[in-house]
Amino acid sequence: MSRQVYLDHASTTPLDKRVLEAMMPYLTEHYGNPSSFHSIGKEAKDAIDEARANIAKLLVVRPDEILFTSGGTEADNMAILGYARANKEKGMHVIIGAFEHHAVLESAMHLERKENFSVTYLTPGRDGSITPEQVVAALREDTILVSVMMANNEIGTIEPIAEIVKAVKASKVPKTPPVFHTDACQAAGVLDLDVSKLGVDMLAMNGGKIYGPKGAGFLYVKRGIKLQPLMFGGSQERAIRPGTENVPAIIGLALAFKLAQEERKEENERLTVLRDRLINGVLKTITKTRLNGHATDRLPNNANLSFMDIEGEALILYLDAAGIYTSTGSACTSASLDPSHVILSLGLPYEVAHGSIRFTLGRSTTQEDIDYVLETLPPLVAKLRSLSPVNVDAKYFA
Amino acid sequence: MSHAQPSTPGTQGDVVTKDGAKSWFYTPEVKEHFFHPKNFLKDDEDMAMFNAVGKVGSPACGDELRVWMQVDPTTENIKEFRWKTFGCGSAIASTSMASVMVTENGGMTLEQARGLKPQDIMSRLGGLPQRKFHCSVLCDKALRDAINDYYRRAGKTDKIIVESARVIDPVAKVTDRDIEEAVLEGAVTIEAVQQKTKVGIGNPSVLPAVEELIRFYKEKYFGA
Incomplete structure (x- = not known):
């Protein structure tokens, strides 16, 4: 069989075998409902309590500040919609990054279009960075919520969250200090998520990007913060997120998060070398290409490159036929x-x-994989360029 | 005529998984034309052989097509047809397929070629994912642009057919074609069409007409 190179880890990662093993008993013998009073239920309850405590330890927060969700999208929705709706008497202005994941972006747009909130969309710099100064400049008397992602899912730029939070909290402009949410879905396996250092009030993350199960995530919500639930029907997760807990997924999420955090330093170093080999190789061997995002403040596994004069999706399909799996932007935008x-x-x-293509590396990526990409890519780009009537000037993509 | 995707296993859905061949969301014909495009313009081609050119789209809208034709001045058959396309897989495949269709069996006459519908190209390709349908709509437009160019150059200006689009919203300058395009791209509610076209935003009196058109195009392309 020819080589298969999966370079779409930002879309999702395979499940870690250790995680699968930890989940298995909860898919089979420990099937109880954590809300039941009998011992079978108690077993499940204890297991999710332990998972919650382990996650809390990694974030340096209290266990009751972790709310399990069905993933990153729900956690982001809960943070933006839940907080804004429950606190609108304090003010109706929300600030978010213009390049947030759609889970944040569309929640904020919904508040703007349907619920009379006003939203400021922060335009990042050309390298994708948002500065503390520009966030502070956007604050208004009625600002109640600010949301900036820790690291961008498409271009990989890492945002200076701790500095932004500090600057926002120090501002005297808002009547009440705004609450700060961050989407940490792409950062969970890479960055230090110690909330006591970050200073954020809410943080969303999910399992499917850290070699954990899909359909599992959580929202950290600082004690005292009021959220309006998006769903109704039970007292689970402090009645903010009712519904029988997905016990095996929660167990898997907690372990995946722990493993990712334990192994991140070593893995980051390894991936940074491979990422730069890919980026430099492409920029050197293929003309009219461009790295999108910050050159150094970027996720160690992310290489977002634009190939001028061709359309990204066509290139993805050519790469796919060569056994290289990538995406244009985010998987969510590919369908739109x-x-x-x-x-x-x-x-x-x-x-x-x-013309942008996102290559995201992961645990399985080797130097041979990267070299295979560097060898395969140039003739495919050349072929698509030979079909293209477009020939943009260098000034357009500098 | 329904343009829903064929229900052959492996042709539905948008996700390409590891076993490429089985779950590819394009048909074998689309793949053939995408991976082995026919009749595209090569660098060393003698440009003097062409007597008509056509163009549609721009990189900003995600697709741009240019076509070059050699038309027999006596019979008005298309003898040669070349193209270049910036776009996704189905844009490339549909242009390639159209180039075969207009030149096979001695070549279509310009009048026949003008009648070439996106649906014809699509059915020769064995279907396209629904959201990709607008790509082949573009290549018949480039063809008609080239046909007009031929008549213009030949001095037969009476044969030029300018496709007039009906202005629906004079404020936002939105035509029925813009709405057709929006529906083809999957905007089937008034809000979604407004998001794409801004129709009626400053001029709500036109909205009932827009709703009618959305329903019309929805039924035309996707069935009732």
Whole structure:
């Protein structure tokens, strides 16, 4: 069989075998409902309590501040919609990054269109960074919520969250200090998520990107913060997120998170070398290419590159036929046909957005994989360019 | 005529998984034309052989197509047809397929070629994912643009057919074609169409007409 190179780890990761093993008993013999009073139920309850405590320890927070959800999207929705709706008497202004994941972006847009909130969308710099100064400048008397992601899912830029939070909290402009949410879905396996250092009030993350199960995530919510539930029907997760807990997924999520955090330093170093080999190799061997996102403040596994004069999806299909699996922007935008809102938010033209491809490395990625990509890519780009009527000037993508 | 995707296993869905061949969401015909495109313009081609060119789209909208034709001046058959396409897999495949269709069996006459519908190209390709349908709509437009160019150059201006689109919202300058395009891209509610076209945002009186058109195109392309 020919080589298969999966470079789409930002979309999702395979399940870690250790995680699967830990989950198995909860799919079979320990099937109890944590809300039941009998011993079978108690077993499940104890297991999720332990998972919650382990996650809390990694974030340096209290266990009751962790609310399990069905993943990152729900956690982000809960943070944005839940907080805004429960606190609108304090103010109706929300600030978010223009390149947030759709889970945050569309929640904020919904508040703006349907619930009379006003939303400020922060335009990042060309490299994707948002500065503390620009967030502070956007604060208003009625600002109640600020949300900036820890690391961008498409271009991989890492945001200075601790500094942004500090600056926001120090501002005297809002009547009450705004609550700060961060989407940490891409950062969970890479960065230090110690909340006592970050200073955030809410943090969302999920299992499917850290070699844990899909359909599992959590929202950290600082004690005292009021959220309006999005669902009704039970007292689970402090009645903010009712519904029988997905016990095996929660067990898997907690272990995956622990393993990812334990192994992150070593893995980050390994991936950074491979990532740079890929980036430098592409920029050197293929003309009219561009790295999107910050050159150094970027996720160690993310290489987002634009290939001028061709359309990203066509290249993805050519790569797919060669056994290399990548995506254009985020998996979520691939189905919508719209050019990446992330790349456009950087002030880059449509040509750059349409030609962007995201390579995201992971635990299985080897140097041989990267070299195979570097060898396979140039003729495919050349072939698609030979079919293309477009020939953009270098000034458009500098 | 229904343009829903064929229900052959492996042709549905948008996810390409590891076993590529089995779950590829394009048909074998689309793949053939995408991986082995026919009649595209090569660098060393003698441009003097063409007597008509056509163009549609721009990189900003995600697709751009250019076509070059050699038309027999006596019979008005298309003898040669070349193209270049910036776009996704189905844009490339549908342009390639169209190039075969207009030149096979001695070549279509310009009048026949003008009648080539996106649906015809799509059915020769064995179907396209629904959200990709607008790509093949583009390549018949480039073809008609080239046909007009031929008549313009030949001095037969009476044969030029300018496709007039009906303006629905004079404020936002949105035409029925813009709405058709939006529906083809999957916007089937008034809100979704507004998001794409801004129709009626400053001019709500046109909304009932827009709703009618959405229903019309929805039924036309996706069945009732």
